[in-house]
Amino acid sequence: MKSLINRLNNLTNSFIYKNLILFSLLTTIYFTFSLQNLLIAQNENNIALGEWRTHLTYFDAQTLATSPEKVYVASQNGLFFYDREFSNLEVISRIDGLSDIGISYLQYLPNIEQLLIAYKNGNIDFLSDNEIKNFPVFFEDAAILDKQIYHIYYLQNVVWISTNAGILEIDVESETNKRIRNSYQNLGENGEIIKVFATTIQDNIIYAATEKGVRYTSLNASINKNDFRNWQTIPSTQNKVIESIGSSNSTVFFAIQNEGIFSYNGITSNRVSQIPITSVYDISENRTNLTGVFISSETGIYQIEGTNSSFQVNKIENDLIKAPRQAISENGILWIADNRTGLITNNSSNFVSLFPSGTYSQNTWGFIQAKEKIIAFSGGYTEPFTPLNRTTGFYVFEDGEWINYNAENRDITSKPIPNVRDLVGATYSETENRVYFASLQDGILVWNLADDTFSVFDSTNSPLPHNRIIDVETDNLGNLWVALSGSNLREDAYMRKQPNDDNSSSWKGFRFNQTRTTFPLSLEIDENNTIWARLSRFVQGGILVFNEDEENTILIESVNSGNLASNDVTALKSDQNGVMWIGTPAEVSASVRTFSDIFGLFNGQDLNARDVFFESRQLLRDETITTISLDGGNRKWFGTTNGAWLFAEDASKQFLHFTVENSPLFSNQILDIEVQDKTGEVFFATPNGIISYRGTSTAAKTDFSNVKIFPNPVRPEFNGVVAIEGLTQDANVKITDISGRLVYETDSFGGTATWNGTDYNNTKSKSGVYLVYVSNQDGTEGFVGKIVFIE
Structure with a gap:
């Protein structure tokens, strides 16, 4: 006991010491206690420390492919599959090894039991049961500038890929040996490059749907298909845009833009009059009985059966079929990729809609959090001040699921909101239990x-003078602050509304006699309730600082007047110590500076921001800062155009730098970052969607009433770190074996401490019980827990 106390000498007078006696009495029976009585294990809706998860859009299905075991579906920016045996949905993403994002077409290859995944940018993956292999030959061809892929046709171990640059022919005879056999790029009647939207093969002739008509040639080996003169055009299609093409029973079907569906028997073409003239997205061949095609169009799905002289056209009717993009039939069972209802199937007699939980759109402008909810809002604008006219609303993540709110009514699971456009800012008022959203065109949405x-x-x-709201923030008194864009000098550019009072008398306006102050971009409020407004670089820029008493100053790049690195301020964040962190573009000498003299802002003192240094050079000096966020330990997350960075509280140490090349990030352009206070999960908004990473720091607690240790028990296959969560700021954590030998010691970041399961000699822990002793900074409060390792 003395040995144990010596190792824990700073805890002898604390709550911890009192509990050591109890734990020593339990050492003889530690193997007998029930695992159900361990301290709280990880919530099933959370991910493990250091792991990633995606938050993409899945209801807007674009293309699908079927294998004997699975049905694969690609959406706007995601990929998922339906497992036929277990009837469940699973997501596949860059976390699993996909090389890219933005899938244009899927094709299953039964001879090698692999899924071919084609991306819009020309990249190609092959997915099997146990691995994903990239096939980047076309993607990396520098001679081809526009590599957009539209369609894949498969027959006899060869795939034909339709692209903006022509047709790519790939041999897929074996699982491991794949090669480009040919690339047909000059298919125009005069040898020019033309776009190819789809292909089909009928009677040993390949037909191509192009922007200049249906072009075709023989597949005989004696024909030089690289010579444009060996390609012909179906006369009725010359110089017309052919949207899609397919074939069945010696008949070729194609869609002419604005003219309808046509059949071609090798001699003449005729319009299929039973199908309305409308946009056609896909013509799929029914390969299970080798008869008929399915037309996926703007007005629905049509099945054509029969021969060129006698067609039977049937429309597939169901309320769930709203915007079909592709349909595949298997022995009477339909699988439909619908742009509003995800994967539709009548596999269980009645039609059902299936898709994983996800965001309504890949568009995200920024985040806030409210009552453990992560809220992403999706508006936007292009500077100078042109709205994007997005009506995609906002998305709420809670308990592992997304709920979407918008006025578009495309996703059948979305909840309706008033028709407000371009939500570009948001804030949560705990006092009122409301979320306020800034709409760049329609005022303030109140939830x-x-x-x-x-x-x-x-x-x-x-009292709002107009409806162009660019940001909203809440101060620590519960007041709502509003920034308006483009007010004239006779109008209020900023407003404050008192909490719990929506009457006009609760509003107060602020205006300043400089045009630059009428074009704010965002608001940040420091611990003294001082308002900091980023100003647009197109109207001189800088930072406006003011308070309720209308004291104000403008910080610019001039020495003693702000000493900003640039008047183009791209990010502002007030940290837990009251220091304002200021981000600017890479074009200036220093991208990050800080301002800590907040008490001298309005008393005429010289005002100078200071450079931040890391390893003897200015912090992130060559990066464009897009956003700054804090984790629970006051560490700094920087979003840039070159990925995301995590630095220590004072930037003296770099912990992480995530990019597309070393992580599952969807893009190196980070639009916003939000750290969930309770779990430490870090959400990254990119132009291609949202992805999150489970960080190691949470918001600090005021006591130890809700400590969690997870995972617990630690099983043999686990290779991550153990988290002790729900701690006070900078809590001391000691871990001992059951005999009292000190194994590990650390302090918490915010409310979380971590342990990688090894001792000071980097030796992995053996099976058994380990004791966790936690105390706050002055030793007056503590916590005792236990961790079980199972080999």
């Missing part, structure tokens, strides 16, 4: 969390 209802503040029902 009352208590009853899930919505209202709107605009110029018709509030």
Whole structure:
């Protein structure tokens, strides 16, 4: 016992010491306790420390492919499959090894039992049961500038890939040996490069749907298919855009843009009059009985059966079929990729809609969090001040699921909101239990969390001078602060609304006699309730700083007037110590500076931001800072155009740098970062969608009433780190074996401490019980827990 106390000498007078006696009495029976009585294990809705998960869009299915075991579906930016045996859905992403994002077409290759995944940018993956292999030959061909892939046709161990640059022919005879056999790029009637949207093969002739008609040639080996003069055009299609093509029973079917569906028997072409003239997305061949095709169009799905002289056309009717993009038939069972209802099938007699939980759109402008919810809003604008007219609303992540709110009514699971456009800012008012959204065109959207209802503040029902709201923030008194874009000098450019009072009398306006102040980009409020507004670089830029008493100053790049690295300020963040962190573009001498003299802002003192140094050079000096965020330990996350970086509280140490090349990130352009306070999960918004990473720091607690240790028990296959979560700031953590030998010691980052399961000699822990002793900084409070390792 003395040995143990010596190792824990700073805890002898604390709560911890009192519990050591109890634990020593338990050492003789530690193998008998029930695993059900361990401290709290990881919540099933969370991911392990250091792991990633994707948050993509799945309801808007674009293309699908079927294998004997699975049905694969690609959406706007995601990929998932339906497991036929277990009737469940699973997501596949860059976390699993996909090389890219943005899938244009899927094709299953039964001879090698692999899925061919074609991306819009020309990249290609082959997916088997146990691995994903990239086939980047076409993607890396520098001679081809536009590599957009539209369609894949498969027959007899060869695939024909339709692209903006022509047709790519790939031999896929074996699992391991894949090679490009030919690339046909000059298929125009005069040898010019033309876009090819799809291909089909009928009676040893390959037909290509192009932007200049249906072009075709023989597949006989004696024919030089690289010579454009050996390609012919179906006369009725000359110089017309052919949207899609397919074949069955010696008949070729193709869609002419704005003219309808046509059949071709090798001599003449005729319109299929039973199908309306509308946009056609795909013509799929029914390969299970080798008869008929399925037309996926703007007005629905049509099945054509019969011969050129006698067609039977049937429309597939069901309320779930709203925007079909592709349909595959297997012995009477339909699998449909629908752009509004995901994967549709009548596999169980009745039609059902299937898709994983995800965001409504890949568009995300920024994040906030409210009551453990992560809220992503999806509006936007292009500078200078042109709205994107997005009506995609916002998405809420809670308990491992997404709920989408918008006025578009495309996703059948979305909840309706008022028709407000371009949500570009948001804030949570804990005092009112409301979320406020800034709409760049339609005022302020108010979401009352208590009853899930919505209202709107605009110029018709509030003192707002107009409806161009660029940001909203809440101060620590519960006041709502509003930044308006493009006010004239006679109008208020900023407003404050008192909490729990929506009357006009609760609003106060602020205006400043400089044009630059009328074009703010975002607001940040420091611990003293001082308002910091980033100003647009197109109207001189800089930072406006003011308070409720209308004291104000403008910080610019001039020495003693702010000493900013640039007037083009791209990010502002006030940290837990009251220091304002300022981000700027890479074009200037220093991308990150700090401002800590907040008490001298309005008293006439010289005001100078300071450079931040890391390893004897200016921090991130060659990077464009897009966003700055804090984790629970006050560490700094920097989003840039070159990935995401995590630095220590004072930037003295770099912990992480994520890029597309070394992580599953979808893009190196980081639009925003939000760290979930409770779990430490870090959400990254990119132009291609949202992805998150489970960080090692959570918001600190005020006591130890809700400590969690996970995973617990630690099983043999686990290779991550153990987290002790729910701690106070900078809590001391000691881990001992059951005999009292100190194994590991650390302090928490925010509310979380971690242990990789090894001792100071880097020796992996053996099976048994390990004791966890935690105390706050002054030793007056503590916690005792246990971890079980199983070999």
